[in-house]
Amino acid sequence: MVGESPDPVQSPNKDHLLVTDPEVLAGYCRDASPLIGSPEGLLRPDSAQEVAFWLREAVARGVPVTPCGLRSSTTGSGLASSGWALSCERLQSPLELDSERSIATVGAGVVLRDFKDELESHGWFYPPDPTSERECSMGGTVACDASGARSYRYGPTHRWLRGLEVALMDGSVRWFRRRLVEKDASGYACLRDLVDLFCGSEGTLGVITRVEVDLLPKPEAFLGALAFFDSVASALHFVGQARQEQRRGTSIQPRCLELLDATCLEIMRQQDSGVIIPNGAGAAIFFEEEHLAGEEDRVLAAWWSLLESFAGSYAADTVVATDRARKEELRSLRHAVPAHLNEEGARFMEHGGKKLSTDWAVPFEHLARFMVDADGWLEEAGIHRVARFGHVGNGHPHYNLMLKDGAEVERGERVVRRMCERACELGGTISAEHGVGKVKRAYARYRFSELELAAMQALKKLLDPAELLAPGNLFP
Ligand SMILES: Cc1cc2nc3c(=O)[nH]c(=O)nc-3n(C[C@H](O)[C@H](O)[C@H](O)COP(=O)(O)OP(=O)(O)OC[C@H]3O[C@@H](n4cnc5c(N)ncnc54)[C@H](O)[C@@H]3O)c2cc1C
Incomplete structure (x- = not known):
């Protein structure tokens, strides 16, 4: 195969050799984290048997091997710092x-x-x-x-x-x-x-x-809506009420409850969209609910009455999406926020700055208080540009700290560590969806007790006695 070394190691599929061409390897050195991998070889097997062959080979040669998928991890978990990168992209057995x-x-x-x-x-x-x-x-x-x-x-x-x-x-x-x-x-x-x-x-x-x-x-139908509030505190209070309604078995049965704070709304205002964001709004909640065909009015009426009775809401300005085009418009508008922040973060990199995102979560009952404390810590650290968005229904907002230079990065990282430690004290976690990887393993001791870590390590030893699989991930 072009670009692949004539290494004597050859898998059951004779076309697949161990790739050592630096140009090809370069494509497997980055993911969505700030880390850079340095694999010495690349494997792209297309069957389970071929994967097993390479794992046996890795053990025989004592070579570390790090599996990766499509390398969208934000934690560097799919990057090999040494040994072989084993890409799973060709494991395409059909549905x-x-x-x-x-x-x-x-x-x-x-x-x-x-x-x-x-x-x-x-x-x-x-x-x-x-x-x-x-x-x-x-x-x-x-x-x-x-x-x-x-x-x-x-x-x-x-x-x-x-x-x-x-x-x-x-x-x-x-x-x-x-x-x-x-x-x-x-x-x-x-x-x-x-x-x-x-x-x-x-x-x-x-x-x-x-x-x-x-x-x-597949659900018969669903609707989405963007409801505006005067502040994050009001928005979280509203989410708490929606959760209570849901538990009571009313017509309010959201499948998502997502926060967008004032920074996010500002970014959304700059987009070319037909959605009007009311002046003065300091936060929004995006929600979706599934329903049977013909039940849309009943569902909307229930949300309407909750919003209208709610002191901090801009009920009349709520944007409702029932047809495909409007739903797509709201989706693109929300997705414009992380895209905008990523671009801004990339610009800060020239001066040693970056975008630093959190993935901690706390039990919902602690969320509002926790966010007040976290905002205070950021203020104390002199970090003023922060965008908060995401899964508040699950106690899991992503804080995006926009850090202009190296000094801000240092202060920002200290605040994130403090958030992770406190989240765990409250029964929460350091990562609710992106994983621990290499980036967050320093916080693993906040999340796991010695006994839990020892149990995880014992299981790893059982399945990977030579500790060659994905070294550097997960464990502190
Ligand atoms: C813009 C953006 C948005 C994101 N949003 C979300 C989000 O909303 N929710 C969320 O959960 N995550 C999100 N992520 C993180 C990321 O997409 C997920 O963690 C995803 O599951 C990683 O899949 P991947 O195929 O890219 O895996 P990779 O990044 O290649 O690898 C991730 C980890 O999985 C392991 N791995 C991969 N394939 C295999 C395999 N076949 N067998 C064993 N181990 C394997 C790797 O060793 C590594 O530890 C986001 C990332 C980006 C860049």
Whole structure:
């Protein structure tokens, strides 16, 4: 193959050699984190057996090997700092649909959005919806337990997993599946099947080659809306009320509850869109709700009455999207915010600055107080340009600190560390969706006790005795 070395190591697929061409390797040195990888070789197997072959080879030669999907990780978890990068992009086994059991199986290298689109054409729905769904692989979403806005209603990836085909360091390929019974009281609940062990493992335990998931019938219809408030505090109070209504089983049953703060609204005002953002609004909540055909008015009336009764809301200015074009307009407007911030962050890099994003989450009941404290810490540190958006329904807003230079970066990182420590003290986490990777492993001790870390390390040792898989990920 052009650009591939005549290395004597040759896999069962004779076209696939160990690639050592620096130009090809360069394409596998970056992901969405600020880190840079330095793999010495690249593998692009196209079958589980070929992956297993390379893992055996890595063990025989004592070479570290880091799996990667489509390298959209924000934590550097798919970057090899040494040894081989093992790309799963060619693990493309096509969709197998079992409509009888509402289950689908697909190759780990398939792009999440492509998988979802194909399912939708058959009338099925797979809920996990990371914003990066067009840029990430099925295997990557499992390895990071990815989630998105709709995880408010449907939970993260692990909730949808039925089984995983995994290539292990002993050179075997095995299927791990959930039990088929609805109840099972045998043994440790967390180890009754090993599916969840690989979910969130960030490449450290084995290479996922095929993914089997539960499906739902595609919802008949849904509506989306952007509601405006005078402040973040009012917006969070509104979210609390919506959550209560939902628990009471009223017509308010959102599938997402997403915050956009004043900085985000300012960016949205600059976009060329038909959406009018009221002057004075200091925050917005984007929500979606599914409904049966013909039930739209009933659902809207319920939200309307909640918004109208709410002191801090600009109820009359609420933007409702029921048709495809309007929904797309609202989606693009929301997505313009991270795109704008990324560009701004890239400009700051010239002066040693950057955009620093958080992924912590706290239990919802602590969120409003926590955000007041976090804003105070940022103020004290002299960090003034901050955009807060995301999954507040789950206690999981992303703080985006726009840091102009190296001095601000240092102060910003100190505040983020403080946020992570405090979030864990409150029963929260350092990462609710992007994973720990290499970037956040310094905070792992806030999240895990010594016993939890020792248990994780013992399991790793069992599956990867020479500790060659994804070194540098996850563990402090
Ligand atoms: C703009 C943007 C928006 C994002 N939004 C979200 C979001 O809303 N929600 C969210 O959860 N994440 C989000 N992410 C993060 C990222 O997209 C997810 O973590 C995604 O799941 C990574 O998938 P990937 O295929 O790119 O994996 P990679 O980045 O290539 O790898 C990530 C990790 O998975 C492991 N891995 C990958 N494939 C396999 C495999 N087959 N077997 C074993 N291990 C494997 C790697 O070793 C690594 O540890 C976002 C990223 C970007 C850039």
